[in-house]
Amino acid sequence: MIRYRKIILLSLITLSSYITQAVKDSSDLAVDLDRINRIEMLSRNLFEKLHPTSSLKSGDESKIDFDNNKLPLSEEDFILNSHLLESGVPMQYNEKVEHLINYFATSWQSKLKEMLVVSNYYFPIYEEIFDKYDIPLEIKYLSVIESALNPHAVSVSGAAGLWQFMYATGKLFDLKVNNYVDERRNVEKSTLAACKYLKSMYNIYGDWYLVIASYNCGPGNVNKAIARSGGKKTFWEIYDYLPRETQNYVPAFIAMTYIMNFYEIYGITPSVESNNKPRLVKVECNSDYSFDAICSVLEINPDELKSFNPELKRTSLPSAPNTFSLKLPYEKALLFWQLEDSIDRISERLREWKPPVKEERYVSKSKSGKHKIHKVKKGESLHSIARKFDCKTWQLRAWNGLKSNKIHPGQRLIIKNS
Structure with a gap:
């Protein structure tokens, strides 16, 4: 029955002519556009960075338009489709989730198409690590929200990598950051660190929505929201007491999970890639x-x-x-x-191999600044150099370990400060 409904829906989308309009925004359904725009910027040329020998055709070439920038999606459709996922994280539907599904499928569609391709590389790695830590596989969509699957992503606040770890948090989970490496950008190590963090938060809250919220704003803000709500223990009950970005973060996760699993129903296709993607x-x-x-x-x-x-x-x-x-x-x-x-x-x-020493045209100072180095020029003698630097010839011999006054062009002599 579900299969036939999908076929009918696809036919309707293919045969209809859609007009693109701006996404309507309202105070109660406000999207965290700052984060979304950052994701859009970070995802630009992402596939080429990861796979320089591959290429993607522009996602706009086959962009699907929808009336009023809204998918033909009802709550019943959402519930029936989400049930097929058998998700370890609840898939709840409301106006906020609907608003973000429409955003990702319309205004963000070209980037969504790229994510559907790039995810083929990252998601198998995630899933193998998630399985070891008993983390719901749907949590992988968090990194799409966080970084647009870009290991080079860096936020304004300094969070880096696929899972956007801050420096201090990364250190807590054994991610090395020094002059040579930043393991927050390492796919396996950062995913392992994310698993450890998420598992520790689940042991505290026992609710995946609260775990996801804490990943965005930290457990301190979640605990404050719980206290201000009078001790309520679910995301929607403490929703009004959370930071604004976090209020949109969980709905964005639900929306991304839905659209990345059911994009085909709405005629959306992944960006076209060549067959040169390296293993x-x-x-x-x-x-x-x-x-x-x-x-x-x-x-x-x-x-x-x-x-x-x-x-x-x-x-x-x-x-x-x-x-x-x-x-x-x-x-x-x-x-x-x-x-x-x-x-x-x-x-x-x-x-x-040592690079050749660059010839110095003038007298140079030592690193300590306590003496100078003079390069002997053609025609100079120890006497003339002594007069030039107001010192004695015996001092020049002593400073340079010379047994006689014989010197040669190109020779470097130490001239100590008097």
């Missing part, structure tokens, strides 16, 4: 390996390699006690294992 594989690299050596031997662009490993802040491998897990396209990973000895040899030569 990434982890290889264990000695931390002494040179980034340049890896790129040279594997014939891979440094920026491309860095895009496959978003936690890297520089085009160099971080120091590690043992090895560093580097992600490479499958074919390049095979090449790495075959030519690792060459990478090791080239890396060693690069470590031993």
Whole structure:
């Protein structure tokens, strides 16, 4: 019965002619447009960053328009469709959820189409980790709301990565941040940290809506809302006492979960991608390996390699006690294992190589500032240099360990301050 209803609905959408209008906004149904616009900005060129060899056709080429920017969706349809998900998180329908479903399916449709493609890479990774921690699989849609599935996303407040961890919170969950790496951008490690946080919040609240709310505004604000509501323990009961962004955050999660599962019913299709999407594989690299050596031997662009490993802040491998897990396209990973000895040899030569010392035209000061370095010029003698710097020739010999007054052009002499 549900299948026939879907076919009928698709036919109606295909045969109808729709007129695009602006989404109507009202105070009681206000969308957190600041966050949504940021997601829209972050998702721009996202697929190309993740997969430089692939391409997406513009989502607007096949954009589906709806009358008054509203999907043909009733509460009954929502309940019947959501029941098919067998979700571990309740799927509740109200005007706020409806408003956001319409927004994601219309004004945000081109980005939604991109998310449907990019999610094919991230969601399997999420689901494997979620399964170990007994986290509902639908929680994966939180990262769409948080970062538009962009590991390079950074908020105004400094939150970073797919799951938008602040620096301090990331540290609490063992995410390393230093001059070389930012593990908040690492897909597996940040997802693992998110699972630990979400699980700890569920142990406190026992309600996934409150857990999701706490992910947005922190448990302190959720606890305040509970207290101000007189001890109520559900999201909708404490709704009026939560920060405005959090009031919209849970409805946005429900809306995103719905539309990313049932987009086909409304004729929406994912962005078209080429078949060149790389399959990434982890290889264990000695931390002494040179980034340049890896790129040279594997014939891979440094920026491309860095895009496959978003936690890297520089085009160099971080120091590690043992090895560093580097992600490479499958074919390049095979090449790495075959030519690792060459990478090791080239890396060693690069470590031993020292750049030529740049000639100094003038007298330079030492780092300590306690003496100067003078480069001997053609025609200069120890006597002339002594006169120039108002010192004695024996002092120049003593300062530089000279056994005689013999010097040569290009030689550097220490001139100590008198």
